[in-house]
Amino acid sequence: MGLAEFMVRRIILLIPTLIGVILLIFAVTQLFTPEQRATLYITSEKQMKEIDSIIRQYHLKETIFVQFAGWFSQLLQGNLGYSKTGNGPVLSVMLRKLPATIELVLFSIPITIFLGIYLGVRAAVNRDRAVDHVTRTISIIGWSLPTFWLGIMLIAIFFSGLGWFPPERMGTQAFNYIYLSGNWHHYTGLLTIDGLLNGQPWISLDVLKHMVLPTITLVTIQIALIVRVTRSSMLEALGKSYITTAKSKGLSNKEVINKHARRNALIPTMTVAGLLTAGLLTGVTITETVFNIDGVGRWAAVAAGGGGTVPDVPAILGFSLFAGIVYIVANLVVDILYAYVDPRIRLG
Amino acid sequence: MSELRFTLRRMRKSPLSIVGIIIVVFFTAIAILAPVLAPPVDIRDPYSIFHDGYGPTPRPPGSPVLDTFIRSTGWAVHYFGTAEGQLDIYYGCIWGTRTAFRIGVLVVAISLMIGILAGCISGYYGGVIDEILMRFTDVILAFPGLILAMALVIALPPLWPIDLGFIGLALAAFFAPVLVSNFYFKLRGIWAFMLGLSTLAILAILYVWVLGTPPIYVLSLDLTSLDKVLIALALVGWPGYTRVIRGEILRVRQEDYIEASRGVGCSDFRIITRHLLPNTIYPVVIMASLDIGSVVLLAAALSFLGIGAPLGYSDWGQMISFARNWIWTGFENPWQYWYTFITPGLFIFIFVLGWNLLGDAFRDILDPTLRRK
Numbered sequence: 001m002g003l004a005e006f007m008v009r010r011i012i013l014l015i016p017t018l019i020g021v022i023l024l025i026f027a028v029t030q031l032f033t034p035e036q037r038a039t040l041y042i043t044s045e046k047q048m049k050e051i052d053s054i055i056r057q058y059h060l061k062e063t064i065f066v067q068f069a070g071w072f073s074q075l076l077q078g079n080l081g082y083s084k085t086g087n088g089p090v091l092s093v094m095l096r097k098l099p100a101t102i103e104l105v106l107f108s109i110p111i112t113i114f115l116g117i118y119l120g121v122r123a124a125v126n127r128d129r130a131v132d133h134v135t136r137t138i139s140i141i142g143w144s145l146p147t148f149w150l151g152i153m154l155i156a157i158f159f160s161g162l163g164w165f166p167p168e169r170m171g172t173q174a175f176n177y178i179y180l181s182g183n184w185h186h187y188t189g190l191l192t193i194d195g196l197l198n199g200q201p202w203i204s205l206d207v208l209k210h211m212v213l214p215t216i217t218l219v220t221i222q223i224a225l226i227v228r229v230t231r232s233s234m235l236e237a238l239g240k241s242y243i244t245t246a247k248s249k250g251l252s253n254k255e256v257i258n259k260h261a262r263r264n265a266l267i268p269t270m271t272v273a274g275l276l277t278a279g280l281l282t283g284v285t286i287t288e289t290v291f292n293i294d295g296v297g298r299w300a301a302v303a304a305g306g307g308g309t310v311p312d313v314p315a316i317l318g319f320s321l322f323a324g325i326v327y328i329v330a331n332l333v334v335d336i337l338y339a340y341v342d343p344r345i346r347l348g
Numbered sequence: 349m350s351e352l353r354f355t356l357r358r359m360r361k362s363p364l365s366i367v368g369i370i371i372v373v374f375f376t377a378i379a380i381l382a383p384v385l386a387p388p389v390d391i392r393d394p395y396s397i398f399h400d401g402y403g404p405t406p407r408p409p410g411s412p413v414l415d416t417f418i419r420s421t422g423w424a425v426h427y428f429g430t431a432e433g434q435l436d437i438y439y440g441c442i443w444g445t446r447t448a449f450r451i452g453v454l455v456v457a458i459s460l461m462i463g464i465l466a467g468c469i470s471g472y473y474g475g476v477i478d479e480i481l482m483r484f485t486d487v488i489l490a491f492p493g494l495i496l497a498m499a500l501v502i503a504l505p506p507l508w509p510i511d512l513g514f515i516g517l518a519l520a521a522f523f524a525p526v527l528v529s530n531f532y533f534k535l536r537g538i539w540a541f542m543l544g545l546s547t548l549a550i551l552a553i554l555y556v557w558v559l560g561t562p563p564i565y566v567l568s569l570d571l572t573s574l575d576k577v578l579i580a581l582a583l584v585g586w587p588g589y590t591r592v593i594r595g596e597i598l599r600v601r602q603e604d605y606i607e608a609s610r611g612v613g614c615s616d617f618r619i620i621t622r623h624l625l626p627n628t629i630y631p632v633v634i635m636a637s638l639d640i641g642s643v644v645l646l647a648a649a650l651s652f653l654g655i656g657a658p659l660g661y662s663d664w665g666q667m668i669s670f671a672r673n674w675i676w677t678g679f680e681n682p683w684q685y686w687y688t689f690i691t692p693g694l695f696i697f698i699f700v701l702g703w704n705l706l707g708d709a710f711r712d713i714l715d716p717t718l719r720r721k
Binding site (some may be wrong): 016025028029140141143144145148149152153155156159160163228278279281285289301304311313316317319320323324327331 | 363364483484486487488490491492493494495496498499500501502503504505641645648649652653654655665668671672675676677679682683686689690693696697700701704705708
């Protein structure tokens with residue numbers, strides 16, 4: 001099987017899962033009352049007052065099949081309902097808040113992966129020695145820390161105590177320049193890049209400074225996964241006979257580890273990248289809430305009633321659908337990369 | 349027996365797992381001794397943290413109890429201080445241990461039960477039914493746990509009226525796999541009976557859901573917000589176990605003794621319960637029980653977001669959410685209210701750490717590729 005054929009086959013296999021995800025979201029909507037469900041079809045604030053007519057218009061008190069047809073056709077048109085907490089239609093609110101989240105994720109993923117692989121390899125090579133124990137202890141501690149508590153502690157130490165890195169997404173000065181001065185152009189939505197494009201590098205620096213603590217939080221809770229998988233696959237690779245061969249050829253220890261063992265050990269590590277995405281989506285929800293960053297994660301948390309208000313149903317379902325799709329796509333990419341790196345997968 | 353000795357020897361070699369055991373035993377002791385360590389002010393409702401007045405500002409550890417009624421029950425000082433609304437932090441932490449165990453044990457037990465049932469059916473019968481169940485687990489695993497749990501907690505109504513249609517659906521969910529498997533395998537005794545039942549269940553669904561008849565209520569469940577968290581986390585957690593059990597059953601199914609018992613004429617039910625399960629579930633049950641830590645972490649996150657335990661309930665995550673307004677107190681006096689978030693946070697962290705240390709040790713012990721080297 002060629003790579004192209006593998007990709008096509010993999011994408012076709014994705015369809016049932018995607019249908020399942022949509023059906024599951026729909027099943028969750030069925031747990032709500034018709035009044036709550038009506039908010040899923042609303043696109044503006046004005047319509048909030050006409051709930052009764054919407055219930056009639058979309059047959060929300062009819063049978064499940066009629067309801068599904070109505071809901072699904074709205075979904076295909078990109079109408080996910082009106083979010084009270086986001087003050088706008090769900091899709092546009094999500095698009096507006098996405099760049100902040102993406103920026104945070106873009107900073108934490110590379111650090112998590114490279115640092116995790118480095119530590120995992122070091123731990124495996126020095127199995128049952130001090131390095132191994134220390135690395136594992138640190139990664140288990142990171143794994144056990146509640147995200148929100150870690151965030152709070154980091155704020156308490158590095159902001160309240162030392163005054164080094166502030167929470168939120170940017171300082172007042174940067175905020176004023178971006179939203180009030182009128183000279184700001186949104187090129188990508190990622191403020192670090194936009195700052196440079198607008199010729200205002202101090203904004204990029206300010207945003208970077210605000211990004212330090214959330215990034216540390218996300219990396220700390222995620223890294224254990226990478227360390228653990230890299231360590232155990234590295235241990236497995238080190239026990240293989242080709243390592244013995246390489247050693248008996250007289251290769252140096254460094255060469256054996258870097259060229260022979262590590263390359264093979266990294267393949268299983270790739271497969272957990274999908275799990276990493278899931279962890280990040282969860283982590284982002286809490287991290288953004290703690291650090292008060294206005295991204296999709298905090299929006300979802302607020303919509304869920306974090307502020308003690310009535311839950312914002314369309315926002316939550318929209319975010320769940322988004323999270324499900326992101327996760328599926330991430331796994332697809334991982335699978336294709338996996339098949340690309342390891343031909344045994346697509347040939348087998 | 350040699351298995352046990354091997355496990356114990358490996359555990360002795362790993363100091364971390366000993367620390368894990370000590371932590372878990374310590375918390376178990378706190379949970380059991382909760383009524384002694386923190387005698388409830390209101391006997392009827394021990395899980396509610398007692399209020400010492402309703403003042404908003406937290407008070408530091410060692411502050412005296414002001415309320416005369418609470419003083420009369422034997423409480424003289426707030427050992428760990430008070431949180432927002434004068435909730436006693438010490439009381440919340442001690443009884444929160446019970447809450448944590450309750451959530452952890454119940455969620456793992458429920459999802460393990462669903463997981464074992466679905467995994468057995470899927471692995472033993474294979475074919476269409478396996479395909480359907482596996483696609484279903486794919487769908488649930490396609491959501492990050494916290495986010496699906498969030499949606500479910502919000503979606504579950506406080507009063508859950510159970511009508512005939514729902515019971516029909518639940519019955520069908522259970523018997524439909526059997527129905528499908530009956531098309532592929534021979535019909536016998538109890539299975540024929542179940543075929544009848546599942547037809548009934550499907551008829552019930554047709555009756556209530558499709559024809560749109562007004563629902564006939566059978567009973568209504570009163571769900572507290574903690575029950576919702578339990579249900580949501582269990583529904584999110586089972587697919588992982590299903591996968592593992594299915595894999596194990598597929599492995600064992602090929603063994604000669606299964607063929608032999610089939611040849612002797614054992615029923616499917618007997619083969620699954622007497623031969624397949626005893627040879628497959630122990631590692632899974634051990635690994636699952638060590639998931640208690642991560643379940644508690646998820647539940648704490650839900651509570652922190654304000655959709656977990658009810659207000660004033662002894663729950664660690666919620667106690668940290670009470671502290672949110674008291675973290676930033678200006679640069680002059682940065683850690684004025686440290687006790688509101690450090691103490692409950694340490695409880696969660698050390699509890700989860702204990703389970704994870706144990707889990708890490710067992711993962712190595714049970715991993716066949718890393719054994720005996």
